[in-house]
Amino acid sequence: MTTKIxxxxxxxxxxxxxxxxxxxxxxxxxxxxxxxxxxxVREKLGVFDVSHMGEFWVKGPKAFSFIQRVTTNDVAALWDGKVQYSCFPNGQGGIVDDLLVYRVNQETYLLVVNAANIEKDWNWCVKNATEMGLEIGKELYNASDEIAQLAIQGPLALKAMQKLTKDNVVDMEYYTFKKIPFAGIKEVIFATTGYTGSGGCEIYCANEDAEVLWNAVMEAGQEFGIKPIGLGARDTLRLEMGYNLYGHDIDDETSPIEASLAWITKFVEGNDFIDRPLLEKQKADKTERSLRGFIMKERGIPRQHYPIVNAAGEVIGEVTSGNQSPILQAGIGMGYVKAPYTKIGTEIFIQVRNRNLKAEITKTPFIQPS
Amino acid sequence: MNVPQDLKFTQDHEWIRVENDCAFVGVTDYAQSNLGDIVFLEIETVGETLAKSEAFGNIEAVKAVEELYMPVSGEVLEINPALETSPEVVNKDPYGDGWMVKIKITDPSELAGLLDAAAYTKLIS
Incomplete structure (x- = not known):
């Protein structure tokens, strides 16, 4: 596979x-x-290139029932201009991917998926859309190679971006979007979403408008001290918020219930999604393991796949994400732990190079950004 | 990338500065640049005599953790005390204040097997 730019x-x-x-x-x-x-990003604002993310359009009279079927959250709770976090259950209790669902109108939706999963997600959606009679390429359309995306995140982000549009963006509610003229571009999707917890927006535009968008964003942000931010900081920022990362905290082997995603798994009338009976039973029966956040009580940095053990040294779980929190100046992480160890405040140990370092199950987010 | 002429280097990006029968050891500018922000050093081998290429500690950075290897056989005499509170010195001054351990060389003939500045520059370019 050639590397795309x-x-x-x-x-x-x-x-x-x-x-x-x-x-x-x-x-x-x-x-x-x-x-x-x-x-x-925590103190001012920064800009991330997130053009690698995938985008699928779903359109037409069957759009609603298709998304209701393939995602766990309740699409009926959306209104025009509202964004929803959700996931694709994989038919065997696991997760194909997590995603954002944007409702443009009752018959038009945008699904934003992880870069690493674009092909897998597309195949999964095509399979299910075909069964439901949607026309592939028209009612389900993969626009991933046509759309560029910038995330401008931080407490000053919306204020800086307001300079580039007449439409009000500083007062937009969290997780909403609108299609607006922006920085001389005829139309962008301006969404108050993000993966950092520090507020701001994500802007989608056509590839051909990308250069204009970048230059305008950097120029408008200059007086606020805007800087470009890489994927390394994107990972530490999301970790401090306890946000899941596909391939680490969730995957085809983890269920949304185990992953503490019950809040986006809506067992409501009319939401007949794939795996609903299985997941509903799981929720009632409780799961054998759950995803939890933890903070290191001794010096050490937890990393993916490190064993989690109890005081007796028995393995009770595994780290899925971990790093040093720049805000807390301590190691923080997430991982699956067995049922008796899931309570907040429980003492656990992270096995770091054959040493068991003390840690404590903690509520997430780990921090409360201003 | 800074590669001082008066040091010897390993394939694993450690440097060594020999002073009589002792030597100072650290990681190269190239190594610190690739590791990024260093969070702390974990070196618990003071007093131990280790063979060439044996690990004397670990370096924990935001991006990854890496083992630190002995460029030559020797006894670990001392850890740089400044790194306990200011590990970022390794990022700022890898060849100077960012030295990691002082060792007593047990077999000076091993020094001949290390890379000189020219060979190391070739390795990283």
């Missing part, structure tokens, strides 16, 4: 980013350093 790649390279292949795309991992970039 995004319409912003040349800007990253010219700004000295450390670039690496990620999910099939050559992406900026860091510019000034992960910790400095992390603090930049």
């Amino acid at each position: 995004t319409p912003f790649t040349k800007f990253h390279q010219s700004m000295g980013a450390h670039m690496e292949p990620f999910a099939g795309y050559l992406m900026p991992i860091e510019y000034a350093g992960i910790t400095a970039e992390h603090m930049q």
